[in-house]
Amino acid sequence: MRRPAIPWRSRRFWLVAALCLLLCLLLAAGGLLALRGDWRYRLSLRLRRYPPPELTVLSAEGMTARPLDELLADPRVTVSAELLLVNGSHPVPDGFSPDLTDEGGCPMLPAALEAFRRMNNAVREQTGTRLYVLSGWRSAAEQEQEWLSGGEQLAARPGYSEHQTGMALDVCVLGYGGMSFLKTDAGRWVNNRCGEYSFIIRYPDGKSEETGMSYEPWHLRYVGAPHAQLMMESGLTLEAYLELLTPDTLFRSGEYVILRTAAQTVPTPDSFSSCSVSDDNCGYRIFTFQLCEG
Numbered sequence: 401m402r403r404p405a406i407p408w409r410s411r412r413f414w415l416v417a418a419l420c421l422l423l424c425l426l427l428a429a430g431g432l433l434a435l436r437g438d439w440r441y442r443l444s445l446r447l448r449r450y451p452p453p454e455l456t457v458l459s460a461e462g463m464t465a466r467p468l469d470e471l472l473a474d475p476r477v478t479v480s481a482e483l484l485l486v487n488g489s490h491p492v493p494d495g496f497s498p499d500l501t502d503e504g505g506c507p508m509l510p511a512a513l514e515a516f517r518r519m520n521n522a523v524r525e526q527t528g529t530r531l532y533v534l535s536g537w538r539s540a541a542e543q544e545q546e547w548l549s550g551g552e553q554l555a556a557r558p559g560y561s562e563h564q565t566g567m568a569l570d571v572c573v574l575g576y577g578g579m580s581f582l583k584t585d586a587g588r589w590v591n592n593r594c595g596e597y598s599f600i601i602r603y604p605d606g607k608s609e610e611t612g613m614s615y616e617p618w619h620l621r622y623v624g625a626p627h628a629q630l631m632m633e634s635g636l637t638l639e640a641y642l643e644l645l646t647p648d649t650l651f652r653s654g655e656y657v658i659l660r661t662a663a664q665t666v667p668t669p670d671s672f673s674s675c676s677v678s679d680d681n682c683g684y685r686i687f688t689f690q691l692c693e694g
């Protein structure tokens with residue numbers, strides 16, 4: 401007599417079971433992603449493909465070579481520190497002492513405060529929520545306290561923190577700080593749009609090998625225009641962006657001309673409305689000329 405077939409011994413049974421399991425897993429993952437805006441956002445970050453930055457190399461023809469001293473004395477020129485690189489191998493320069501202003505008990509650089517206010521107004525308009533600054537400038541002693549309580553993964557060593565420059569801000573939405581900042585519309589908005597307001601997400605997802613820090617969606621760094629937008633639109637860290645600015649090469653981006661140089665004579669566009677000069681903490685100065693319209 402023929403023995404009845406046992407279903408779990410058949411190949412078809414296991415195939416159907418595996419397919420059902422896969423379907424359940426996909427449904428569960430889909431359900432979780434639908435519920436968790438922060439996970440959905442991080443997945444979209446991982447899948448995002450970035451175009452190269454909109455920088456074109458420019459010839460110095462027609463520009464005037466001006467001695468550095470003379471250029472720095474030009475009333476249209478401002479000395480800033482917006483592109484100062486501070487990381488595990490580039491400490492805050494000795495004697496660096498920023499002129500600070502205060503935002504509700506959080507000191508920061510006036511230019512960073514102004515940019516932050518503009519961005520916060522936009523966040524409020526677009527998402528109905530406002531941002532709060534949890535931490536701005538920190539003294540070396542305060543940074544040491546952070547470092548001792550948080551450890552290397554959460555805070556940089558004293559002397560190696562951007563917070564000591566007055567250009568870094570840790571922001572949150574009421575009740576949503578740290579990684580949960582991304583659970584809010586405002587948090588995701590800031591992570592997508594801060595480049596338009598002269599800020600970058602200084603420690604982006606998946607770039608810890610370049611920055612030395614894991615993803616911090618709450619830590620903003622003021623770098624000025626057009627640099628912030630160029631970095632955010634092309635997914636570049638500050639480290640990678642500075643690497644891209646070949647010394648003594650003129651770059652044009654929209655209404656800006658950018659030059660990174662250690663030279664004492666600077667090719668200068670004939671008609672510029674303003675120029676910001678920033679030390680990069682790597683041995684160069686970066687000149688950002690804003691050209692006159694028309």
Ligand SMILES: [Zn+2]
Nearest residue numbers: 568569570619
């Ligand atoms: Zn921070």
